[in-house]
Amino acid sequence: MDNITTPQTGRSDAMRERNERLTRVGPGTPMGKYLRCFWHPVATSAELKKDADIPAIPVKLLGERLALFRSEDGSLGLVAERCPHRGAALSYGMVEDDGIRCPYHAWKFNKKGQCVDQPSEPEGSTNKDRIKIAAYPVQEMGGFIWAYLGPSPAPLLPRWEYAVREDYVQDIGISRMPCNWLQVAENTMDPVHIEYLHMMYTNYVRRRKGLSTIPVRNHKKLAFELFEYGIIKKRLWEGDNEDSPEWTIGHPQIFPGTAQVSYNHGWVQFQIRVPVDDTNTNLYWYNCRPHKAGDPQQIEVPIWDNPWANEEGRYIPEQLNAQDMMVMLSQGDITDHSQENLLESDKGVVLYRRTLLQEIEKVERGEDPMGVIRDEAKNTPWITLPIEEQISFGFDGVQASAAYVAPDLKQTNEHEPAK
């Protein structure tokens, strides 16, 4: 029988169900199970420094509230935040070398989640042996603390080239966005928005402010190709030859939702979209730049806030990153993708969603999805992904973001990547 179409929306139940499959990330949901096959940044190292006064912080990933903590020896723990005694938050607890104690009645949990002490109970009580909370593996790499919330055994934490190369330095811009992860991640698969949002709309805003306009360019061709870790996006700008690296090489969307984009001067940016829960996403702008001879060694990867709103709480239409965030957020907290009208220029978005749905089915069949790495040889010394070394468009004079702290990048847009 055909799918039922409701008069209110004109869209089928199957389309609405597909929307749910794509957007819900909590435990037990199809997308939640798929996303749990990957490591995700749960915090930055700078948010939980080795010498922090308070060595535990509350975090949330894939709809799960968690306590992240660091013992004095530097080792990390990640456990369910809610204490199973009477529900206080372990993220405000007392960190010890081998675990964390609840602040309320001092029950102690080790890094595997096992309750190992209940000081208020009679000596010899074995009640603690029957109490265990969720605990997850964590690893530190490239300025992030990564967590794996999926089934055992955990795959390898992918060693992306620019996150681990010693001749690169990094910084991390953080945007905390109150919307679903998919509308953030699929922006990469929509290359033509550069012409409209970042060029035409920029000029609209700049004209109204009495500022000079920027050149507008058009895409001549688009291509999207599946590869080992996701989808490569390729574009040919009008006026460029077919040997343009943006057309011959392009750059990847790494599944499930990270773009690796290129900009000139050898700089690379990862846009890492972390599903916090159904309606919140952490967007990390992870910039990787060649370490210049004579520069001091980087001790810690610095973090900075990349806001989507100004101090009055309004969107910032003249800034490039904020333009993207404006359109992602203005789609709603979980946009109803079943109400869209996708046409030829949306073919990247269509391929991305279709591939995600196929990957969900793989997980339902008990297979590893694309991009899960279990072979050390692939991960050593690092994973190199295709990326164009040069891009042929820019936004001269337009500020990339509201607050970019990396030295020598202030007031310039030269680092602004392709999106």
Ligand code: FES
């Ligand atoms: S609520 Fe945690 S020990 Fe009582």
Ligand SMILES: [Fe+2]
């Ligand atoms: Fe963009």
